[in-house]
Amino acid sequence: MSDERAEQLVDALEEVRARIGRAAQMASRDSTDITLVAVTKRFPAADVVRLWELGVTDVAENRHQEAADKHAEVVGLLGGSGPKWHFVGQLQSNKAKAIAAYSDSVDTVDRPQLVSALSAGALRAGREIDVLVQVSLAADPEAERHRGGCPPAEVARLAQSVAVAPGLRLGGVMGMAPLGGDPEAAFAILAATAALVQEAHPQADQISAGMSGDLEAAIAAGATQVRLGTALLGERPTLR
Numbered sequence: 001m002s003d004e005r006a007e008q009l010v011d012a013l014e015e016v017r018a019r020i021g022r023a024a025q026m027a028s029r030d031s032t033d034i035t036l037v038a039v040t041k042r043f044p045a046a047d048v049v050r051l052w053e054l055g056v057t058d059v060a061e062n063r064h065q066e067a068a069d070k071h072a073e074v075v076g077l078l079g080g081s082g083p084k085w086h087f088v089g090q091l092q093s094n095k096a097k098a099i100a101a102y103s104d105s106v107d108t109v110d111r112p113q114l115v116s117a118l119s120a121g122a123l124r125a126g127r128e129i130d131v132l133v134q135v136s137l138a139a140d141p142e143a144e145r146h147r148g149g150c151p152p153a154e155v156a157r158l159a160q161s162v163a164v165a166p167g168l169r170l171g172g173v174m175g176m177a178p179l180g181g182d183p184e185a186a187f188a189i190l191a192a193t194a195a196l197v198q199e200a201h202p203q204a205d206q207i208s209a210g211m212s213g214d215l216e217a218a219i220a221a222g223a224t225q226v227r228l229g230t231a232l233l234g235e236r237p238t239l240r
Ligand SMILES: *Cc1c(COP(=O)(O)O)cnc(C)c1O
Pocket: 039, 041, 062, 088, 089, 176, 211, 212, 213, 227, 228, 229, 230, 231
């Protein structure tokens, strides 16, 4: 696809890859250990295809209906190949089964009810799904309840339930810096939580952290996946 939008994405991709490279270098890390996850919410399926053609391997969505429609459209355009689909939105248990039908990774699992629903969905779809436990890093959990997340003290138990659930593969943890808070302090808590999880589950080595505004702090703290929307795709169109 060669068009104006593709050219925009080429430039933005070059910029974010350079940012990731610099941040990795500052942290004495290898940038190939950091996966760029493009958050394509509100953007069309055509952008997913463009990004895939530019070498982006992972995309993320945060609303079930939009994700399901876009996934179907991209499969129609790309056939069997295509990016790995992450779900990064707040999950309702009654939609978890449906989300399991098209998601390769669900990065926002924050309570036990979701584990059983996703496991059932994965079994029904005959697939294995990667799961990240979302850790709440909110300074004021009540104020950020809509953003989800499991309290750090409860993560080990939730991770264990994912690890033994049929159809699910525990990949690690995910977190979001608190609104208006200090990302460095928050990502340090996430890193410590990730280390505890990995002690019990050595293969669960993924840390999804860092968005357009704080990817440097996340990479310094050990993030292996950064979730970038605005920096890559531009300002998001508002919801209708
Ligand atoms: C939208 C979203 C992002 C991307 O945010 P940007 O600031 O636009 O990079 C990352 N993670 C989650 C969970 C999101 O919902």
